[in-house]
Amino acid sequence: MTGPIITRRLQDLKWQAWPEDQVAERGKIMWKTLLDDAPQGANMVMGVARLRKGETLESHRHAEPEIYFTLSGRGTVTVEGVEHAIEAGTMVFIPGNARHQIVNADDEELQFLYAFAAEEFRKIVYRF
Numbered sequence: 001m002t003g004p005i006i007t008r009r010l011q012d013l014k015w016q017a018w019p020e021d022q023v024a025e026r027g028k029i030m031w032k033t034l035l036d037d038a039p040q041g042a043n044m045v046m047g048v049a050r051l052r053k054g055e056t057l058e059s060h061r062h063a064e065p066e067i068y069f070t071l072s073g074r075g076t077v078t079v080e081g082v083e084h085a086i087e088a089g090t091m092v093f094i095p096g097n098a099r100h101q102i103v104n105a106d107d108e109e110l111q112f113l114y115a116f117a118a119e120e121f122r123k124i125v126y127r128f
Contacts, residue, residue: 003042008034010048025128027058027101037120045116045124051075051104059101060128064116066094068102073110077102086112 013032017023033047048071051057059078068077070090077084077092079100084092086102094100104110118124 006035006042010034015050025058026060026126027056028052029055029057031114033121037122043117043119045118045121046113047121048111048113051102051110053104053107053109056103057101058128059099060126061097061099062124062126063096064118064124065096066100067113067115068092068094069113069115071111071113073104073108074106075102075104075110086110 010032013034015030015032017028017030018026029049029051031047031049033045035042035044035046049057051073068086068091070086070088072088074085074087077086077094077100079092079094080098084090086092102110102112116124
């Protein structure tokens with residue numbers, strides 16, 4: 001074995017959000033990061049995000065590729081101007097530096113897993 005086994009429970013973490021003065025630019029979204037800054041170089045960031053009806057993570061880009069995997073709800077992921085309808089069980093791979101956005105226009109809360117091949121979430125530079 002080359003590294004530690006890491007176990008975390010989603011229910012034990014607190015929801016995080018952008019500071020209130022950044023919501024207009026970045027969107028209203030909440031997230032819980034399950035894997036971040038892991039000991040002995042896990043080099044992965046993973047968590048769960050949620051959007052309620054009408055909420056969005058506004059169009060942005062970052063150097064790191066990202067994966068969204070829809071856990072519940074329905075919405076739209078737009079990558080470089082192309083819309084992709086998503087629902088539970090849908091995976092979207094987003095290449096590094098691709099402009100992307102996710103929107104929940106449905107009544108049900110949209111939850112999705114996000115993952116980056118990166119050392120720490122705080123090192124990912126979001127460009128809105």
